[in-house]
Amino acid sequence: MKKHSYIQMGLGMDIAKSDFSACIMGFEGKKKYKVLASSKFSNTPSGFEKYWSWSQKHLGKHDCEDIEYLMEATGVYHENLAWFLYDKSVKVVVALPSQAKDFMKGEGFGVKLIK
Structure with a gap:
């Protein structure tokens, strides 16, 4: 099976105290994004x-060299996952909630892109 290529892929996480939702998106260019998978974890x-x-299984289906693991700073609830991913030597981005909201508005999206 041929793998689909993306310019960039992002793994976004919405983190709460007891669990977090995750979404994998591919960016094809010209503001064209595609939700590839989503799930919830403790x-x-x-x-x-x-x-x-889960993420490695889904990423293996696609070609992309620029992969970012993105999450909002949510009190202290995001910290353990951020360190876990950092230890895996992947690119981890922790954004302030106001920055994430402003970015989404700038991209022309009115809501978060969780499937």
Whole structure:
């Protein structure tokens, strides 16, 4: 099966105290984004491992060299996952909620892109 190529891929996470939602998106250019997968995981070390396996399975279906793991700074709830991903040597981006909202508005999106 031929892999689909993307200019950039982002793995966005919406993190709460007990769990987090994750979404994988591909950017094809000219503001064309495609949601490739979404799921929910517990905000625990075992949930992080399940998330990592899930993300690697889905990323293996696509060609892309520029992959970012993105999350909003949510009190302290995002920190353990951010460190877990950092230890995997991937590009981790932690944005302030106001910056994420302003970016979405600038891109012309009225709501978050969670499937």
